[in-house]
Amino acid sequence: MKTTVDLPQLIDCIGDAVIVVDAHEKIVLWNPAATRIFGYSEEEALGNTLDLIVPERQRQRHNEGCRKSMETGTTRYGTSLLKVPAKHQDGRTLSIAFTVGMLFDEKHQANGVVAVIRDETERFTEERALKKRLSELEAR
Numbered sequence: 640m641k642t643t644v645d646l647p648q649l650i651d652c653i654g655d656a657v658i659v660v661d662a663h664e665k666i667v668l669w670n671p672a673a674t675r676i677f678g679y680s681e682e683e684a685l686g687n688t689l690d691l692i693v694p695e696r697q698r699q700r701h702n703e704g705c706r707k708s709m710e711t712g713t714t715r716y717g718t719s720l721l722k723v724p725a726k727h728q729d730g731r732t733l734s735i736a737f738t739v740g741m742l743f744d745e746k747h748q749a750n751g752v753v754a755v756i757r758d759e760t761e762r763f764t765e766e767r768a769l770k771k772r773l774s775e776l777e778a779r
Contacts, residue, residue, distance in 0.1 A: 656756040659742065662709050662749065664688050664702070676735075676758045678728030692725045694732065705752065712749040714739055722759065734763035 650657050650670045656677070659668035669684040677684075677692050684691060693701045708714045716739055725733045736759045742751035 654757075656737075656758075657753065658684075658689075658756065659751055659753045660689060660705070661751045664705055664709075666691075667751065668753075673756070676727075676733070676756065677725070683728075691728075694724050694726050697723065708741065708752060709749050712741060712743065712747070714741055714752070722763075725756075733758055734760045 650668070653670070654672055656673035656675075657668065657670045658666060658673050661667045666684050666687055666689065669679070669681045671681075673684065674680055679691055689701065689705075690698055704715075718738060720736055720738060722734065722736045725735045727733055735756050737754050737756040739752055739754045741749055742753055744750045
C-alpha cells in the first residue's frame with residue numbers, strides 16, 4: 640500500500656524549524672517549530688530577511704554567502720551540518736545546527752534556499768560546561 644504524504648502537514652508537525660527564503664532573501668516559509676525556536680510568529684517572519692535571526696556580527700558574511708548561492712545556484716555547504724549562533728526574538732543567543740539546500744525553478748534557476756534547523760543551545764551549554772570542568776580537573 641502506497642502512503643501519500645501531506646507535505647504541509649509534515650512541515651507543520653516536525654520538531655525542526657523549516658525556513659525558506661526566496662531569491663530576494665525574503666522569508667516565504669516559516670513553520671511552527673521556527674516560531675518555537677526563534678520566538679517570531681509566522682506573520683512576523685514572512686516577508687522579512689533572515690536578519691531576524693542572524694546575529695549582527697555574522698550578517699555581512701551570511702548575506703554575502705546567500706547572494707553568491709543565488710547567483711551560482713550552489714552552496715558550498717552541501718549536506719554538511721552547520722553549527723552557528725543565532726538570535727531569539729527576545730535578544731538571547733541560541734546555538735543552532737542546520738542543513739541548507741538550494742531550490743530551483745523549472746528553468747533550473749536558483750529561486751530559494753531552504754534551511755532545516757535544530758536548537759542545540761542546551762546541548763552546547765552542557766558540552767561547554769563539561770569541557771570547562773574537564774579543563775579544571777586536568778589543571779589540578
